[in-house]
Amino acid sequence: NKVATQQQWFINAMFFNSHKPARLAFGDLLLAILYYQSPLERNNYDEFVRHVNSSDGDAQATYLQWPPIETNGTSSSVRGMGDIIMALHADGFSVARFVVQMFRFLHLCPKYHQKYEEYFQLLKGIANVGWNERKLLIDLGVIRSIVAFYLNDTQILHFNRQVVGRSENGQRQYVRVSPPRSHDLIKLLSILVRSASTTTFPPAPPQSTEAKVAMADALDLPDEPSDEEPPDLPEPKDDDDDDTDDDVPDKPGETEKEKAEKEEEKEIAADKANIVEEQSVSIKASDETEENNNKDNDKDKDKDQSTEQQANTINYFAQEFEEKSIEFGFPPKFVRKVNGRGRGILLSDADKLCLWDGIAQPQFLGLNPNTLAPWGVPKAIDPLPNPSEYNTYIEGVQAVQSYRKKHGGKDARLPANLQHVADRIEKQKPTMAAPRKILNMNIVHNLFKDRGGPSNSCLFEAECVEIVVYWCFNNWTFSEIMFDWLYRKVAEEFKEAHEYGPFLLCIEHILLANDEHSQKKIETFLPKMIQLLVRCSDTDDTGTDLLLYQLCSFLIRLSFKNELIASIVKQKKIGDDSLLDTIDRNYSSKHQQYGIPRGYGAPNTYARNNGYGGGGGGGGGAPYRSQQRGIKNFNMRG
DSSP states (O other), X not given: OHHHHOHHHHHIIIIIOOOHHHHHHHHXXXXXXXXXXXXXXXXXXXXXXXXXXXXXHHHHHXXXXXXXXXXXXXXXXXXXXXXXXXXXXXXXXXXXXXXXHHHHGGGGGGGGGGGOHHXXXXXXXXXXXXHHHHHHHHHHTHHHHHHHHHTBOOHHHHSXXXXXXXXXXXXXXXXXOOOOOOHHHHHHHHHHHTTSOOSSSSOOOOOOHHHHHHHHHHHTOOOOOOOSOOXXXXXXOOSTTOOOOOOOOOOTTOOHHHHHHHHHHHHHHHHHHHHHHHHHHHHXXXXXXXXXXXXXXXXXXXXXXXXXXXXXXXXXXXXXXXXXXXXXXXXXXXXXOXXXXXXXOOOOHHHHHHHHTTTSOGGXXXXXXXXXXXXXXXXXXXXXXXXXXXXXXXXHHHHHHHHHHHTTGGGOOOOHHHHHHHHHHHHHGGGOOOOOOBXXXXXXXXXXXXXXXXXXXXXXXXXXXXXHHHHHTTOHHHHHHHHHHHHHHHHHHXXXXXXXXHHHHHHHHHHHOOSTTHHHHHHXXXXXXXHHHHHHHTOOOTTHHHHHHHHHHHHHHHHHHOHHHHHHHHHOXXXXXXXXXXXXXXXXXXXXXXXXXXXXXXXXXXXXXXXXXOOSTTTSSOOHHHHHTTOOSOOTTO
């Protein structure tokens, strides 16, 4: 309660504290309290999320408001610790409110850039408390919050300087700062993604026969062919056997009485026809009414089926499942429960969009592009103002400063209206920051491009591989999309920093994942990588040697780990030569600047001119020291 309600106290203990062991101990203390309190309130998480994420502002404010548990409501006297604990148990939402307040600080921590590493460890620790806490974080929208935080275009996150003031001439003064140490935060993102559902895992709950029929009708699928013979067609009638009753002309010699009787019979027949027509109209109307009723019943039935399907989905995600119950087991790096079983967490459409927007089209993520809305951070965990609120704050600050500058400085007494603005500014100042401006870039792409690791390596390589491979499990369409994207990134790195390792490692794990499409992935993707290897050996552009080395290492690792890949690499033929002989020949002929002979007995002008010996004859590039030792016709290939 104190951590969430007295923000400055938490800021002083977690960010302004200059002792790292003290900050770590403070975070461990909060996690210990959360560990013992959370089992008592886990049944209330769904109710809290339902009201906090609703559009009802009053209900949202009610559930986010902390009760006065430290004081007695009637006498305002301070309560004892026992009374405070009983009040927390009676409230039932203290853990959920604490989690909301912790993740509201996420977007404000750049203001305290020097000391927020331990704060990120605290956030990751919340997800490791249990499955229920991970579900709470996902339902609150923490995945979108982390993505928005990392993609926020602020100087402190994407540059190594911070504005500290202005000089006498009005020029901005900067101070160099360390890059953001956000590795634990990206680890938290990976944990949450690998705890939630994908388009293929967990397997979809089984549909009833009525639901399958309704789906087929909605898609207008053709009926299955029937083995029954078509009914016999009616035989045509002969013109001679026509028994139709035409009007018979009056016979000669009929009396007036007979004519009148016939007229009377015709009128009776007409009346009977009218009665029959009226009856048919009434029957038709009743049939239409019955048909409309049937349509309404069908709509109600479809609605009931949809509701039933939603209930089945909810019940399905509420059940645990074992790895043996699934044909290909759990995906790689799936976050299990403590007991080793799995339990899915339904990932929202907005979370899917924020993770893969720019890489995969919405329809390949199981989303409807026509009804899809832009993703954003839920207001409950988003403390940043919108542009209009921020402009109002800045205008208020400028108005107060301008008045004080004209009327004697800081000690000048403000008018009533400006005093009200100054009080509001003072209250907003600790949590006020610039509005969010999200970079137009995919989060996975941005994490792959990071070079903050040792020796300028990708700091988030493991997390990116875990997320991508987890989503590609049993999903051929998404695997194909990601392979094309990774293959394209390897080609782009050839023209940039030549950092091929993270992308090749991700492709390696996709090929080695044992799922329904393992053989199809190997037979489809591996020839493209072999073709890239041959092309690299046949060119001498800058950066080719590094890519060639990493591709060879890539194929060697795969060959040792998978028999099918080893057989494909071994049996691959380029013309009449094997793959290794083709690469050896191409590399020897194209990369002469490294002293590599073209072949047995081939001259090597570069090697001879630079002291490596080897001209023509049988030498083929023998080292100079070998010639000094009297070794003739020396050849490294034996």
